[in-house]
Amino acid sequence: MKLYSTNNHELRTDFQTAVFNSMPLDKGLYMPDYIPELDQEFIDQIDKFSFSQIAYKVASVLMKDAIPLEDLQAIIDDAINFEAPLVELSEDTYVLELFHGPSLAFKDFGARFMSRVMGYFLKESEKMLDVLVATSGDTGGAVALGFLNVPNTRVTILYPKGKVSEIQELQLCTNGGNIHAIEVDGTFDDCQALVKQAFADEELNQRLRLTSANSINIARLIPQTFYYFNAYAQLKRRGKTDVVFAVPSGNFGNIGAGLLAYKMGLPVKQFIAATNANDTVPRFFSTGIYEARPSVQTYANAMDVGAPSNWVRIMNLFSSNEAELKTVVSAAAYTDDQTLKAMKDIYQQYDYIACPHTAIAWLALREYQSANPGDYAGIFLSTAHACKFPDVFPEEMKGKIEIPDQVAALSKKEKLATRMDASFESFKKYLTSY
Numbered sequence: 001m002k003l004y005s006t007n008n009h010e011l012r013t014d015f016q017t018a019v020f021n022s023m024p025l026d027k028g029l030y031m032p033d034y035i036p037e038l039d040q041e042f043i044d045q046i047d048k049f050s051f052s053q054i055a056y057k058v059a060s061v062l063m064k065d066a067i068p069l070e071d072l073q074a075i076i077d078d079a080i081n082f083e084a085p086l087v088e089l090s091e092d093t094y095v096l097e098l099f100h101g102p103s104l105a106f107k108d109f110g111a112r113f114m115s116r117v118m119g120y121f122l123k124e125s126e127k128m129l130d131v132l133v134a135t136s137g138d139t140g141g142a143v144a145l146g147f148l149n150v151p152n153t154r155v156t157i158l159y160p161k162g163k164v165s166e167i168q169e170l171q172l173c174t175n176g177g178n179i180h181a182i183e184v185d186g187t188f189d190d191c192q193a194l195v196k197q198a199f200a201d202e203e204l205n206q207r208l209r210l211t212s213a214n215s216i217n218i219a220r221l222i223p224q225t226f227y228y229f230n231a232y233a234q235l236k237r238r239g240k241t242d243v244v245f246a247v248p249s250g251n252f253g254n255i256g257a258g259l260l261a262y263k264m265g266l267p268v269k270q271f272i273a274a275t276n277a278n279d280t281v282p283r284f285f286s287t288g289i290y291e292a293r294p295s296v297q298t299y300a301n302a303m304d305v306g307a308p309s310n311w312v313r314i315m316n317l318f319s320s321n322e323a324e325l326k327t328v329v330s331a332a333a334y335t336d337d338q339t340l341k342a343m344k345d346i347y348q349q350y351d352y353i354a355c356p357h358t359a360i361a362w363l364a365l366r367e368y369q370s371a372n373p374g375d376y377a378g379i380f381l382s383t384a385h386a387c388k389f390p391d392v393f394p395e396e397m398k399g400k401i402e403i404p405d406q407v408a409a410l411s412k413k414e415k416l417a418t419r420m421d422a423s424f425e426s427f428k429k430y431l432t433s434y
């Protein structure tokens with residue numbers, strides 16, 4: 001498997017380099033230089049295969065010789081050790097639950113696969129890998145739990161004091177071992193600036209082998225294709241094959257993976273990108289003008305992204321052919337009021353509790369279904385467990401949210417974060433005095 005940079009289509013990098021660099025020096029994103037199609041026979045028979053077998057098939061076709069097949073299978077089985085069930089809510093409406101991993105969000109797929117791929121390549125190298133992450137919530141937990149106990153790695157997570165939810169904070173701070181959390185007296189932007197400065201610091205780069213685990217790493221995108229194929233397999237077992245996916249979108253990595261799956265031959269009628277008030281992409285669909293904006297805060301805060309970093313990948317997948325893109329993808333944006341109402345409506349209609357991100361995808365699906373009546377299954381992706389965002393729910397629903405065992409256990413654990421001011425001097429001192 002070779003990868004090019006979206007800023008330089010002549011560049012060819014191998015998979016291992018792309019994983020450790022995360023981003024090419026020219027600040028583009030890595031993309032596979034060739035998107036292979038799965039054979040039709042596999043797609044026709046997909047309902048006969050398990051999630052693990054499907055993931056292995058997709059990965060082995062896409063990643064070819066990047067990792068020996070036996071090792072690839074072991075990495076997949078270790079990383080994706082939880083289910084992604086398709087739950088039927090009504091005859092034409094299904095929810096794909098992607099929150100059954102350790103951090104209760106879909107980011108577990110990407111973070112766990114990436115951590116194991118990095119750990120795998122590290123075996124041959126001597127130096128400890130230092131993973132630095134700034135988080136506003138969900139990424140930190142997935143990365144922390146993804147790298148926990150992965151040999152030869154050390155993870156430092158910076159999060160803004162008082163600005164992540166209680167469960168998110170506990171997921172970051174109670175791990176110990178190779179996971180270090182820093183509670184920064186500042187904002188998420190401060191945390192991100194500290195990480196960026198560390199990567200630019202010559203002395204730190206000489207002393208430590210630094211890498212970033214951020215969402216643009218190609219090793220986070222690839223495993224997200226698996227659950228689209230697996231959702232299709234589950235649907236096929238129920239005798240249906242016409243499908244529309246509605247995807248809650250922020251950085252557009254999730255829907256980007258869906259579109260990669262589509263390009264690999266997954267038969268999907270339509271993808272709907274659903275956003276909150278951060279509507280850069282829906283505006284692009286209605287005006288034809290792509291104009292990033294500063295992000296605004298919403299209830300669905302993991303989607304508060306004004307300049308979606310994976311958008312360029314999607315444009316590349318479609319060779320910047322807007323007309324083709326628009327035949328496969330549509331987009332819609334929703335306000336906080338609409339989100340809250342959707343959470344209540346889903347509960348009333350289906351007796352189902354959806355997190356705010358998930359509710360936005362449901363709204364987009366419902367709108368699409370009323371505009372396009374027909375005999376197809378609508379699947380909306382549920383990206384996080386509702387218990388991660390209790391404060392968004394109205395009182396009467398809050399008490400109905402089921403608390404998974406791992407969350408109940410978290411509150412008994414000790415918080416192990418280091419407090420720090422937002423100066424680079426303090427951060428550098430911390431990193432060099434491990």
Ligand SMILES: *Cc1c(COP(=O)(O)O)cnc(C)c1O
Nearest residue numbers: 138250251252253254302383384
């Ligand atoms: C990260 C996240 C999203 C957005 O996913 P993208 O791949 O960035 O579009 C949606 N919902 C939840 C719960 C998330 O954590």
